[in-house]
Amino acid sequence: xxxxLVIDVQxxxxxxxxxxxxxxxxxxNMARLLAEWRCRELPVIHVRHCSVNPSSPLRPExxxxxxKPEAQPLPGEIEFxxxxxxxxxxxxxxxxxxxxxxAALVVVGLTTDHxxxxxxxxxxxxxxEVALVADATATFERRGHDGTLYSADDMHxxxxxxxxxxxxxxxxxxxxxxxxxxxxx
Amino acid sequence: xxxxLVIDVQxxxxxxxxxxxxxxxxxxNMARLLAEWRCRELPVIHVRHCSVNPSSPLRPExxxxxxKPEAQPLPGEIEFxxxxxxxxxxxxxxxxxxxxxxAALVVVGLTTDHxxxxxxxxxxxxxxEVALVADATATFERRGHDGTLYSADDMHxxxxxxxxxxxxxxxxxxxxxxxxxxxxx
Numbered sequence: 427x428x429x430x431l432v433i434d435v436q437x438x439x440x441x442x443x444x445x446x447x448x449x450x451x452x453x454x455n456m457a458r459l460l461a462e463w464r465c466r467e468l469p470v471i472h473v474r475h476c477s478v479n480p481s482s483p484l485r486p487e488x489x490x491x492x493x494k495p496e497a498q499p500l501p502g503e504i505e506f507x508x509x510x511x512x513x514x515x516x517x518x519x520x521x522x523x524x525x526x527x528x529a530a531l532v533v534v535g536l537t538t539d540h541x542x543x544x545x546x547x548x549x550x551x552x553x554x555e556v557a558l559v560a561d562a563t564a565t566f567e568r569r570g571h572d573g574t575l576y577s578a579d580d581m582h583x584x585x586x587x588x589x590x591x592x593x594x595x596x597x598x599x600x601x602x603x604x605x606x607x608x609x610x611x
Numbered sequence: 612x613x614x615x616l617v618i619d620v621q622x623x624x625x626x627x628x629x630x631x632x633x634x635x636x637x638x639x640n641m642a643r644l645l646a647e648w649r650c651r652e653l654p655v656i657h658v659r660h661c662s663v664n665p666s667s668p669l670r671p672e673x674x675x676x677x678x679k680p681e682a683q684p685l686p687g688e689i690e691f692x693x694x695x696x697x698x699x700x701x702x703x704x705x706x707x708x709x710x711x712x713x714a715a716l717v718v719v720g721l722t723t724d725h726x727x728x729x730x731x732x733x734x735x736x737x738x739x740e741v742a743l744v745a746d747a748t749a750t751f752e753r754r755g756h757d758g759t760l761y762s763a764d765d766m767h768x769x770x771x772x773x774x775x776x777x778x779x780x781x782x783x784x785x786x787x788x789x790x791x792x793x794x795x796x
Contacts, residue, residue, distance in 0.1 A: 510736035511777070539773035544736065547729045551695035560756065570772040571745065571781035584769040587755040588724035592696070596756035 433535030435497030438483030438490020618720030620682030623668030623675020633763035
């Protein structure tokens with residue numbers, strides 16, 4: 427069974443510095459998925475960003491480094507900390523997955539186009555099977571190099587379109603829950 | 612000085628199966644950059660995709676695996692072959708860069724949101740300084756998981772907006788050429 431990989435669901439991403447966000451219900455969907463995984467005793471893996479950027483609210487000594495309540499790990503659940511976007515660089519995540527014979531991941535978290543996309547891409551390229559939960563991820567509006575401002579919804583949708591089929595299968599929270607709660611054939 | 616990293620500029624990407632593309636002049640811009648790098652004897656690195664997907668025109672035994680003429684390596688230039696999107700997975704690229712004390716990359720090639728984006732993300736997360744040349748990359752229209760069709764221009768622009776500032780600096784061909792041809796201060 428796939429592990430639930432929860433990326434960077436930290437309080438510092440609520441700071442206004444990031445701009446407008448999409449999917450305000452993403453954390454509630456993450457909490458639903460966590461509840462399903464936990465009640466089935468399926469593997470849950472937490473990833474926490476510990477920024478080395480002097481101006482980031484996700485620096486380890488700041489309150490913004492803390493997990494949001496919806497994604498707070500329970501005792502006994504494993505956590506990997508990282509300093510870059512990819513959950514696979516500078517962490518023991520790949521070794522952990524291989525040593526625990528985990529070949530598939532269901533990915534949720536923040537942000538769709540930065541840490542989530544980078545981690546999904548590397549997971550797929552390392553040979554893991556990845557499902558990405560569209561309504562349990564979210565991102566922010568971003569400005570292009572030419573000054574154009576793109577909405578968070580557009581950033582989210584187009585980044586998912588780049589990932590779907592090439593690196594992962596994009597699913598909804600309900601689709602994932604329906605699949606794991608379906609009676610065995 | 613930065614190495615010019617040329618990703619997947621192969622004939623098989625001209626097949627109609629990929630859909631509508633943007634930036635028809637991208638290959639001409641890659642050729643301009645290659646000429647500038649070569650006449651200054653700066654490092655050029657070629658990456659070639661050797662697909663293991665049965666239906667891909669980029670399989671090594673197919674004519675589509677060949678480089679396009681604009682990106683044909685010269686004798687003595689190094690090439691890395693890969694089977695996944697990232698130029699850093701399953702290749703010696705990282706070791707090569709470190710052993711040659713190359714800390715910065717100027718990235719061009721195909722496609723913006725698949726192999727180029729994945730390689731740029733990993734390069735940045737591994738600590739390399741990356742410039743990505745917007746008009747010397749290109750991508751295709753793509754369909755989202757909900758069936759929405761996004762144009763190649765939208766895919767390109769929004770993927771660059773996700774990368775710029777976080778993983779790389781987005782530049783134009785002319786900006787890169789102006790910078791390397793500027794008289795030393």
